[in-house]
Amino acid sequence: MFWNKAMETIGGEDLATLQLKRLKWTLHQTQKVDFYRRRFKEAGVRPEDIRRLDDVERLPFTYKRDLQKGYPFGFFAVPLNKVVRVHTTSGTTGKPTVVGYTRQDLENWSEMIARNIVMVGVGEGDVFQNAVNYGLFTGGLGFHYGAEKVGLTVIPSATGNTRRQIEMIEDFGVTAIHCTPSYALHIAEVAESMGRSLDSLSTGFFGAEPWSESMRRELESRLGVTAFDSYGLSEMYGPGVAFECQEQDGLHIWHDSYLVEIIDPKTGERLSPGERGELVITPLVKEAMPLVRYRTGDITMLMEDRCACGRGQKIARITGRSDDMLVIRGINVFPSQIEHVLMSLPEVGEQFMVYIDRVKHLDEMTIEVEMSRAAFSGELQDLARMQKKIAGELHNTLGLRTTVRLVEPGSLPRFEGKAKRVVDRRGGI
Amino acid sequence: MENPYIIKQISIFSENRPGRLAAIAEALKGAEINIFAFSIAEADGFGVVRALVDRPEEAYRALTDLGFRVSFTEVVGVKMRDEPGGLSEIASILGDADINIEYAYAYSGRDAAVLILRVDQVEDAIRQILERGGELLEASRFR
Ligand SMILES: [Zn+2]
Numbered sequence: 001m002f003w004n005k006a007m008e009t010i011g012g013e014d015l016a017t018l019q020l021k022r023l024k025w026t027l028h029q030t031q032k033v034d035f036y037r038r039r040f041k042e043a044g045v046r047p048e049d050i051r052r053l054d055d056v057e058r059l060p061f062t063y064k065r066d067l068q069k070g071y072p073f074g075f076f077a078v079p080l081n082k083v084v085r086v087h088t089t090s091g092t093t094g095k096p097t098v099v100g101y102t103r104q105d106l107e108n109w110s111e112m113i114a115r116n117i118v119m120v121g122v123g124e125g126d127v128f129q130n131a132v133n134y135g136l137f138t139g140g141l142g143f144h145y146g147a148e149k150v151g152l153t154v155i156p157s158a159t160g161n162t163r164r165q166i167e168m169i170e171d172f173g174v175t176a177i178h179c180t181p182s183y184a185l186h187i188a189e190v191a192e193s194m195g196r197s198l199d200s201l202s203t204g205f206f207g208a209e210p211w212s213e214s215m216r217r218e219l220e221s222r223l224g225v226t227a228f229d230s231y232g233l234s235e236m237y238g239p240g241v242a243f244e245c246q247e248q249d250g251l252h253i254w255h256d257s258y259l260v261e262i263i264d265p266k267t268g269e270r271l272s273p274g275e276r277g278e279l280v281i282t283p284l285v286k287e288a289m290p291l292v293r294y295r296t297g298d299i300t301m302l303m304e305d306r307c308a309c310g311r312g313q314k315i316a317r318i319t320g321r322s323d324d325m326l327v328i329r330g331i332n333v334f335p336s337q338i339e340h341v342l343m344s345l346p347e348v349g350e351q352f353m354v355y356i357d358r359v360k361h362l363d364e365m366t367i368e369v370e371m372s373r374a375a376f377s378g379e380l381q382d383l384a385r386m387q388k389k390i391a392g393e394l395h396n397t398l399g400l401r402t403t404v405r406l407v408e409p410g411s412l413p414r415f416e417g418k419a420k421r422v423v424d425r426r427g428g429i
Numbered sequence: 430m431e432n433p434y435i436i437k438q439i440s441i442f443s444e445n446r447p448g449r450l451a452a453i454a455e456a457l458k459g460a461e462i463n464i465f466a467f468s469i470a471e472a473d474g475f476g477v478v479r480a481l482v483d484r485p486e487e488a489y490r491a492l493t494d495l496g497f498r499v500s501f502t503e504v505v506g507v508k509m510r511d512e513p514g515g516l517s518e519i520a521s522i523l524g525d526a527d528i529n530i531e532y533a534y535a536y537s538g539r540d541a542a543v544l545i546l547r548v549d550q551v552e553d554a555i556r557q558i559l560e561r562g563g564e565l566l567e568a569s570r571f572r
Contacts, residue, residue, distance in 0.1 A: 376440075377500060406442075408443065408497065
């Protein structure tokens with residue numbers, strides 16, 4: 001099912017032509033922003049130098065810190081009276097980032113949310129509970145308008161008062177819900193404690209924080225939904241930038257609206273499909289706040305250019321932040337990759353630690369894992385086999401030999417809040 | 430019906446670091462469990478401690494409560510005649526029957542030396558040893 005089949009399936013030359021046309025328009029738009037006029041001059045490049053899509057590599061990156069310096073309206077390319085909405089995102093430090101929308105921007109954004117909703121088989125007749133923060137956070141209003149556009153019956157429940165949320169799901173016959181995965185788990189827990197089974201629910205849109213495949217299984221079994229990953233960021237309107245289709249294997253990113261690059265976060269070099277790196281987006285239809293090569297900080301990769309659903313090239317689910325990247329013997333490694341490998345192996349538990357040492361000028365990575373309760377057969381050779389299998393799977397994924405140490409259950413540190421699983425002991429160079 | 434000659438050995442995962450064996454011994458002592466025999470098998474960074482104890486179920490519980498990974502392994506105990514050739518006799522019985530010995534360790538019991546065997550086909554091994562006149566420890570001594 002498609003909301004806008006032409007744009008959802010556009011590819012090849014047609015897509016390249018459209019993207020180039022829109023890229024040129026975007027670059028023209030950026031020249032109304034002081035920051036970009038200055039930045040382009042410094043980089044010695046003019047919008048008219050960009051004649052092919054690949055020329056985009058000549059353009060400078062835009063970082064979140066740049067946007068923060070533009071507080072409040074420094075990145076607006078239209079007069080304030082054309083800005084019909086403002087959202088903000090709080091940074092970990094300093095001033096928030098302000099994002100603005102023209103009427104056309106809101107229309108574009110709703111259109112993309114509508115595509116996402118219809119893509120997973122939700123449509124007219126569905127009752128939709130939007131259990132995310134409304135207000136300055138983009139998730140609430142963004143999804144709200146997209147859902148209304150599709151014609152869903154929208155319940156703007158926002159967050160909080162979980163018992164009330166559960167009553168609404170049951171009393172209103174809610175079929176689809178949008179919330180953060182952690183809030184979804186909380187809803188599941190409270191519903192279970194109330195003895196409510198939430199039978200009407202069948203679809204869950206989960207986003208705004210990264211979540212794993214094991215979390216997907218848990219959400220699906222406890223809430224009785226099919227769970228879809230939703231990716232977005234306020235700088236690119238909000239949620240709806242990329243979304244899983246019914247294949248649940250990677251996220252479709254809307255190429256008519258976003259020019260996607262994956263780069264090595266350390267060198268800025270562009271990477272090929274299948275190589276993991278930082279997602280860099282140049283929006284192609286943003287009017288109030290055009291951006292150039294925006295560094296999302298999110299780690300993903302471009303997937304093979306085909307999907308059973310007929311839509312365009314997907315990106316993999318986000319597996320971490322570029323700030324967490326390690327360089328081991330020249331190879332980029334993300335702790336989240338290690339976590340994913342370990343979580344796919346029933347033999348090991350969820351706890352792990354990574355140690356990096358420099359031995360005779362060579363980086364050595366040691367990974368300690370606890371075996372899971374059921375995995376111990378009592379035989380030494382099974383343990384050795386398990387150790388070898390874990391190292392083999394890690395080698396496949398990371399392209400790197402590692403030392404795997406099996407440790408006793410309960411011996412690794414447990415973390416509350418953000419885990420610090422990597423200990424880099426290489427010191428200075 | 431359970432084979433009366435299949436003995437439950439406890440196998441405990443342990444890291445190769447100081448004090449781990451002592452911690453295991455301490456736990457068993459605390460639960461007043463007697464150890465008849467034990468052996469340690471080591472690999473790269475970790476090992477498996479194998480033990481025959483008088484009350485395997487309780488030993489399992491005591492160690493698991495302390496967070497150790499423990500599992501039961503089926504073994505047999507063969508009484509060895511205290512004379513030259515005792516070991517080779519058992520080995521050739523099993524070899525003739527195409528039964529693989531995965532590992533073995535010995536202890537000297539009250540009346541004879543006992544060889545603890547982990548084999549790939551335990552029921553077969555018991556039948557062969559008994560048919561050829563060997564003497565097996567009964568599992569009832571270990572529960
Ligand atoms: Zn698809």
